[in-house]
Amino acid sequence: MTFTTRPTLQGTFGMVSSTHWLASQTAMGVLERGGNAFDAAVAAGFVLHVVEPHLNGPGGEVPAIVATVRDPAPRVLCGQGPAPAGATIAHFRSLGMALVPGSGPLAAVVPGAVDAWLLLLRDHGTLRLADVLEPAIGYAGAGHPLVGRVGETVAAVQSLFEEDWHTSAALWLRNGSPPMAGEMFANPAYARTLRRLVNAGRTVGADRETEIEAARRAWREGFVADAVDRFSRIPFQDSSGRPHAGLVTGADMAAYAASWEEPVTLDWHGYSVAKTGFWGQGPVLLETLSILDALDDPRGYEPATAAGIHAQVEALKLAFADREAWYGDGDVPGKLLLSAGYARDRAALISARASTELRPGRPGGAEPRLPARVVAGAARRAGLDATTGEPTVRADGVTRGDTCHLDVVDRWGNMISATPSGGWLQSSPTIPELGFPLGSRLQMFWLEEGLASSLAPGRRPRTTLSPTMVHRDGEPVLACGTPGGDQQDQWQLPFLLRHLVGGQSLQEAIDAPAWHTVSLPKSFYPRDMEPGVLVVEERLDRDVLAALRGYGHEVRLSGPWSLGRLCAVARDPGTGLLSAGANPRAMQGYACGR
Template identity: 60%
Template structure:
């Protein structure tokens, strides 16, 4: 099969991410004696600088790790929570029926910083000031503005100049949209991270004490104070068309901390796939695997009409359950064991027929009745909504996308991380800090009684979804992609390409992609397209015709338009090889290693 580049093979270390500078920075850490966790944190901070339209310091972060010393996998939750005063009544009292997709009202506690620090503290070996150094250098000295950054700034130019002058000052420093390839700097962010690094460096007590000092500076010190002041004392126009202040306070930040937990898992064709809990959409990947385990995809033929139809119909059922059942398990009961149970899955599998379903069909695990948002079934949106990167629409509606990175080191450790949020187009820049807040609260519903309803102190049901896979109880693969609701479709397609298509990592990344837009979007304005499917035009036209005959509303996109996957893997038998692959779409993702 044609590939755009080789699958990398070596035995020292591999880093794959959505930007070549982050991959190179992570690999430099491995070359200098750091482990996979040091490398991942370094690359993660670099991504905040060089992909500011896709993530930022004010954003969120889930991570899945395999630590070889402990001999187990762990999920790290860097998803910030809603402010204590963020009640449904507060928003509806402002005349809102949805949380705005931009601006201060959509902000949750910035969780990415705490998650990166927790990973570094628990499993890393480097001091914080060293892993921050590359990000500070790029922010101070500049980095090349990829075309997508310039396009994003161009799309929100009017918002910046008329409504968000603090953002215009950072991203249009000469009063105009920067040209693709020009040098961009983030001096405010550089100063913030330099101050954080100085706090860590000047603390006595060693590496861990430095990390603790940095965490305090962020969540209880000058960063928290600036965020609280900005939310309380300013108001900005958001996607509702009106001006609103924010709800985050210093107490909200001080009371939050990143956490770890046991990942959920499902066994599929010799692999155990691990995902985060239902505070994210990760388990929907496992539900799709459970449904597909009853079909012979190899007999159907890779990327045949039967194959794509079956995978898509399984996705519709799993994502319908996401809408009806997923939410922060600390605030709502999620029947996860039943949703992955054999009896429930068998019954659900029977709903997959020869024709495309046009209904949103959540199930009834343990006999419980599903509850859907009142607006979900009849909502509609352009079929391309959320497709590609960045997701900034021509009609001015603004969302954002995501980054991803994977790391494998020679010690046996694996990392899969999906940082997102705090996009430059999401919210006005806090001038004292040089970055903006995230907008993850837009994923809450303002209807009471739903698993994903807005609740003070709860986590929004994020779309961010890193993946790990084991073989014979040993670490095998770390993989993932940006893409919002598409993450657990594109990533699933990738895994199925490896397992059933017999493809190597790069072949599976390059393979034609497809996904469903049948179910409600997680992003403002929460639209859906019943029966909608998006495919790359490299899918056989005869297959597309057959899918349409079966009732799928197929939209054919460009040949290299869907998915931004990356992956690393290791052989289960020692002394095995490490492998890596990255996405060619968008001409910025790269894997490096030796």
């Protein structure tokens, strides 16, 4: 029996896995009170805003994939807000910018997370708004013990808060110092914001749908939109090194609504794997699986051998090159990118030597176009700006701004995979009367015309957020995901191979040594790339590490438990048996269930 850091949980009542134990137990509590998976997910989603404010917030976004008992086909919940009406390339060029800043009001898109959670509750939940918001209101109002990384994040931006982002300093530096690990911390302003949303619902009618719609209006057209509009007009320092006002207005807030859409799917080895559309990076995972199949070599499915890792890394590089050239919120040749013939063409490029080139394909013979900065080659960064980016984990295992993840399955078979992110405490100054900042997702657009992900008003940024749902014979069997920016689909790939092909349990597949390549243009400011570099947890077998270097990879060792924060829940439709696993890395993710 393989040792795991914790058991793969099993039961028949309900399962939850998330990146914070308070969110997981909140969701489980909702299930215990008779709520379904979607009630539980909404309650946990709002708790994540409170307990992981350095990883997500109300001013951020959330894509999710759901399957219901009534309709088990996967559907995408899009809670990704678009660029505001004033966000034009010409505007940024007039400010002397070649890149959208990685932080500050100018980098904000319209916040989408709250409206998306409320839409999910309206359409698929069963509980009242007050019931699902009660835990988050309690933690924000009365306080909760902070994880240490919140204080570390505040410490990294303390001077900025003290010198310019004074509203953030008032919230996070109350005694002149960052909060300590385990310190009880409250956010009364956000608690009041949530109470006002509940009260807005209570004043208009008795049925739950009417309540929820009233709360959505209060967010998009009422007091929240008014506060966002006023605060966005104030210039604050951003990662460009200069102060700028934001572009999000009350009119932008009113014009946006979260929505439902069809997923992109791939039939693979008896499964159907569902991802968000090509406006996000999710189809990278599907492209990679297609390319591995086209290699027609079973060694390519082995995530623990040098031959398997090499094949998977090289397939990922090709898929990410296509992301850079073709993915965006527009007309994308998706069917061609996921076709078997195209996969064979791409697989033919993989050799026994690691590639250091960015090689986008030509679906249907079309000529790819890459950003000029990528073509010229962005230099490696000498340091890290703690206000920017989503993510990654440095070689010492320290995270910057990142993301959350949440999976829930209930006893009836409802299932959801959600990846909340953005609106980090370090992304933009706190709006004092609301208790949270806006996000900085606009940084994922290019300030260059004619690209798949060029900035334009009303377009969604090519987000890295990438929840996954897997079906078999038309029934949902697995929901999974992870924080990690450009690494999200990279860390999910070996997990899926271990579990779906190798037969490992959820926890075995999560615990296994992780790796990812940074030989691709980063999605976050300043959009650099490190050709040929493969980051690997140092507990990977030494012989495998040596063989990877023999393939030509520049292997960079990371901490033994530093890469990925995977969550997963599963269901066997034949028996009704539920299972869950959670990531031990970062020491705050937990699964629960019975």
